[in-house]
Amino acid sequence: MTKAYWIARVDVRDPEGYKGYVAAAKPAFERFGARFVARGGAHEAVEGTGRARNVIIEFASMEDARNCYFSPEYQHAKSIRQQFADGEIMLVEGI
Numbered sequence: 001m002t003k004a005y006w007i008a009r010v011d012v013r014d015p016e017g018y019k020g021y022v023a024a025a026k027p028a029f030e031r032f033g034a035r036f037v038a039r040g041g042a043h044e045a046v047e048g049t050g051r052a053r054n055v056i057i058e059f060a061s062m063e064d065a066r067n068c069y070f071s072p073e074y075q076h077a078k079s080i081r082q083q084f085a086d087g088e089i090m091l092v093e094g095i
Helices: 015-031 062-070 072-084
Strands: 004-012 035-039 053-059 085-093
Touching: 004 062, 015 062, 015 072, 053 062, 062 072, 062 085, 072 085
Parallel strands: none
Antiparallel strands: 004 053, 004 085, 035 053
């Protein structure tokens, strides 16, 4: 089975409010076996526009990655995140 990844690029507008998103998203990540590969560390935008926070999350399959994103738990967390941050999330199949 081919692994899949969430690639999230985020600018957090309210760090305190964003903590609520992190807590709310945890059950979805646990339920679908998410493993954080990169989570907001040092980065350098060498081409294009960067964002302040970059996250890569590994899943066992594209199905797990998709199911996590569309799960009721994550959709609740997303509604919190969108109040406090701007960004993009891509689902990408591994090789």
